[in-house]
Amino acid sequence: MRKLVIKLAFIIPFVWWIYLFFTTQIIIVFDAEGYEQIGKMIHLQGWHEFFRTGPQREPFFSGLIALSMLLGDFFKISYFYPLKIFGAAFLFLTMVFSYRLMKKLSVHQVIAAAVIFYLGVSPVMTNSSMRLWSEFAAYPWIVLAVWWTIRSWQSMNHWAEDRQGFWGAARKGAVLGGLFLLIMSVKASAEAILIVYLWPFYWQILISYRSKNYIQIKRLVIFLAAIFLVFEGGVGSYKLANYISNGHYQYTGRWDWALWGYVKRRSEPMTFRKVEAAVAFVPGMDVCSKNFTPEECNFWSTRYSDDLDADKSKELSNKKLAEGETTKFFVQDSIRLLTSSLFQQVGLMFIEAHKIFFWESQIAFVAYPNWLEAILYSNPLMYGLKTILALLCWGAVVITIFCLCQRKRWFNQKGQEQAALLFVFNFIFWYTAAYSLYFIVDRYIFPIVSLLMILVAFAINQIWSTFGKKAKR
Amino acid sequence: MINKLKNQAGWGVLIILAACILPSLIKHMIKEHQLVNEKSKIITISYYFPHFPYFADIVSGEKQPNKELMDGYHFSRPYIFHTYYQRAVDLLTDNDSARYLLGFCDYYMGQGKEAQKHYEKALEINKYFFWVYYNLGIIYFQEQDYLRSATVLTNALRLNKNITLEILHQSAFYRQIWRNLPNPPQVLESNLQEGFQDAAFLLASCYLKAGGFDPALQLVGSLGQNQYHQDIGRVVQKMALSHQRSSDELERLIKVYIPIRLF
Numbered sequence: 001m002r003k004l005v006i007k008l009a010f011i012i013p014f015v016w017w018i019y020l021f022f023t024t025q026i027i028i029v030f031d032a033e034g035y036e037q038i039g040k041m042i043h044l045q046g047w048h049e050f051f052r053t054g055p056q057r058e059p060f061f062s063g064l065i066a067l068s069m070l071l072g073d074f075f076k077i078s079y080f081y082p083l084k085i086f087g088a089a090f091l092f093l094t095m096v097f098s099y100r101l102m103k104k105l106s107v108h109q110v111i112a113a114a115v116i117f118y119l120g121v122s123p124v125m126t127n128s129s130m131r132l133w134s135e136f137a138a139y140p141w142i143v144l145a146v147w148w149t150i151r152s153w154q155s156m157n158h159w160a161e162d163r164q165g166f167w168g169a170a171r172k173g174a175v176l177g178g179l180f181l182l183i184m185s186v187k188a189s190a191e192a193i194l195i196v197y198l199w200p201f202y203w204q205i206l207i208s209y210r211s212k213n214y215i216q217i218k219r220l221v222i223f224l225a226a227i228f229l230v231f232e233g234g235v236g237s238y239k240l241a242n243y244i245s246n247g248h249y250q251y252t253g254r255w256d257w258a259l260w261g262y263v264k265r266r267s268e269p270m271t272f273r274k275v276e277a278a279v280a281f282v283p284g285m286d287v288c289s290k291n292f293t294p295e296e297c298n299f300w301s302t303r304y305s306d307d308l309d310a311d312k313s314k315e316l317s318n319k320k321l322a323e324g325e326t327t328k329f330f331v332q333d334s335i336r337l338l339t340s341s342l343f344q345q346v347g348l349m350f351i352e353a354h355k356i357f358f359w360e361s362q363i364a365f366v367a368y369p370n371w372l373e374a375i376l377y378s379n380p381l382m383y384g385l386k387t388i389l390a391l392l393c394w395g396a397v398v399i400t401i402f403c404l405c406q407r408k409r410w411f412n413q414k415g416q417e418q419a420a421l422l423f424v425f426n427f428i429f430w431y432t433a434a435y436s437l438y439f440i441v442d443r444y445i446f447p448i449v450s451l452l453m454i455l456v457a458f459a460i461n462q463i464w465s466t467f468g469k470k471a472k473r
Numbered sequence: 474m475i476n477k478l479k480n481q482a483g484w485g486v487l488i489i490l491a492a493c494i495l496p497s498l499i500k501h502m503i504k505e506h507q508l509v510n511e512k513s514k515i516i517t518i519s520y521y522f523p524h525f526p527y528f529a530d531i532v533s534g535e536k537q538p539n540k541e542l543m544d545g546y547h548f549s550r551p552y553i554f555h556t557y558y559q560r561a562v563d564l565l566t567d568n569d570s571a572r573y574l575l576g577f578c579d580y581y582m583g584q585g586k587e588a589q590k591h592y593e594k595a596l597e598i599n600k601y602f603f604w605v606y607y608n609l610g611i612i613y614f615q616e617q618d619y620l621r622s623a624t625v626l627t628n629a630l631r632l633n634k635n636i637t638l639e640i641l642h643q644s645a646f647y648r649q650i651w652r653n654l655p656n657p658p659q660v661l662e663s664n665l666q667e668g669f670q671d672a673a674f675l676l677a678s679c680y681l682k683a684g685g686f687d688p689a690l691q692l693v694g695s696l697g698q699n700q701y702h703q704d705i706g707r708v709v710q711k712m713a714l715s716h717q718r719s720s721d722e723l724e725r726l727i728k729v730y731i732p733i734r735l736f
């Protein structure tokens with residue numbers, strides 16, 4: 001019976017995707033236009049042109065569009081169809097990896113099936129997998145990277161059973177580095193996340209040092225070295241390719257001015273009313289605009305910070321500064337602004353971080369059949385689902401933090417489930433922290449939705465088992 | 474044995490159900506596919522809605538067209554008029570209003586040739602809209618192609634004003650702009666009246682350039698006393714009477730008082 005439930009959780013969304021595949025249409029606007037142009041460039045002029053005109057956006061999704069165009073030309077169909085197939089395949093992989101990850105957390109199969117099913121039919125997940133925006137290309141790799149980290153962590157704590165020794169540690173590290181390289185090729189923020197995400201391994205080195213377990217230290221060092229060798233090797237080569245082709249030793253070319261704009265906005269004098277508007281902006285612009293004036297809400301929108309950095313860029317270009325000097329100015333001034341108003345910055349980033357809970361029903365850039373549109377855009381469904389899932393995710397994160405603090409068994413062999421939970425939470429935390437420094441747009445949350453839903457499954461499982469035990473007593 | 478039969482019966486029911494549902498489902502999907510394709514065009518355009526009150530202010534004469542405000546974001550407002558109309562033209566190739574408005578954006582972005590191309594195409598699609606003739610007449614005049622300018626303006630003056638007003642009322646692209654006016658019918662009618670007079674002045678200037686002094690005099694005389702730009706009328710009359718083909722004064726006045734307009 002349980003197996004049937006799991007099978008249905010995978011099959012029903014699949015049937016749903018077939019319907020969506022034929023009846024929806026991708027809408028090319030804003031960033032999607034840019035992606036389409038880059039895809040066309042790679043398809044028609046090759047990767048050389050992509051690098052020559054760079055630094056461009058992250059390469060993985062751009063390559064996927066070019067591949068879709070190639071397939072589209074071959075089968076004489078619109079490239080949207082191969083792209084939608086890729087989207088559905090990536091979502092399917094995400095569901096498979098999420099299921100494996102939930103097994104690591106010992107989540108009950110029925111709960112796991114419910115979460116898998118929801119991931120497969122969720123308006124946001126299906127919408128984002130069938131449009132021309134890059135996020136879906138990161139979904140499976142993030143879950144797989146977390147799963148692989150847990151697997152590596154577990155083997156590091158079972159030396160006696162791990163027969164592969166140092167070579168095994170190197171292999172595990174290389175795979176994890178490769179997975180982060182994949183994530184990086186969709187979301188460039190992975191470069192910053194990886195360094196902090198691995199903190200439990202650094203901590204374990206310290207613990208091993210205290211207990212004089214030098215063999216374990218050696219394995220951990222090999223593991224970490226393999227990760228950074230593969231990851232930094234890949235990233236460095238890509239940056240070098242950019243440097244040779246267009247003179248910029250960069251991965252993508254749109255971060256310094258954006259960072260400055262957001263930091264500058266957060267450093268401006270705050271009033272209680274402004275902070276209230278920031279809180280109201282968390283669920284979305286529409287919630288803010290119902291309670292505050294357009295000017296008050298506008299202050300927290302991307303447009304405001306875009307105006308700030310656009311004005312500054314104009315001012316700097318009038319001064320005829322070299323490009324390197326402009327980047328230097330933006331970075332140095334961002335650090336100055338950050339440190340001069342540190343508490344305010346952290347407080348506002350904390351508010352910003354809460355946006356990760358309001359991910360559901362943020363659907364756009366896909367045209368649906370009228371009957372489906374009437375359901376998806378209906379207020380009760382949109383706001384109802386959004387609120388319910390925000391509360392569920394928030395509750396799950398609180399329960400996770402509580403569980404992690406209550407049972408500190410991350411570093412011993414008995415606490416493997418606890419360690420799995422730590423890494424899921426760890427990724428969500430650093431990913432959110434990285435984006436809170438900038439601005440969390442709804443689509444930035446989508447890659448960690450599966451991890452958030454895994455935490456929801458874990459939390460429900462915890463409550464279920466706790467109340468189940470009490471009921472049995 | 475019984476279980477096997479049950480299983481087979483179950484599969485049989487499933488297959489019959491699928492056979493019944495599948496054809497109508499496929500039919501439904503094909504129909505939806507076509508509808509969604511059309512709908513996606515409209516949705517795509519709607520994502521680029523610019524700040525229409527700015528164009529309404531240009532229509533009412535409160536603001537002047539500005540190159541900077543034809544395509545971009547200013548003070549968090551989307552002045553992405555060019556992008557919007559370009560998208561509209563890409564998706565709705567036979568829409569004259571979108572082409573006409575794209576021509577306006579192109580002109581004030583310094584792309585006169587592109588503007589001319591769009592106006593000519595808009596004229597090909599719809600021959601009853603006065604303002605296309607008017608703007609095209611000005612562009613030809615600026616290019617010193619007085620014959621084509623005179624031809625276009627002559628055709629413009631033959632048009633029925635009510636048809637132009639009706640087009641303005643019917644077209645969704647024009648409506649997006651004039652609905653932001655405080656009193657649309659009054660402004661649109663008054664602008665059209667002024668446009669007809671300006672077209673007549675420009676045509677008279679074309680006559681002067683070709684040495685047609687009497688027709689120029691007649692045309693200006695036919696406008697009567699209630700002229701919007703009496704200065705131009707006076708200069709044209711003076712030039713016609715003195716058989717003068719061109720004057721800096723007239724060029725200056727035309728430049729100031731007869732610009733490329735929206736409607």
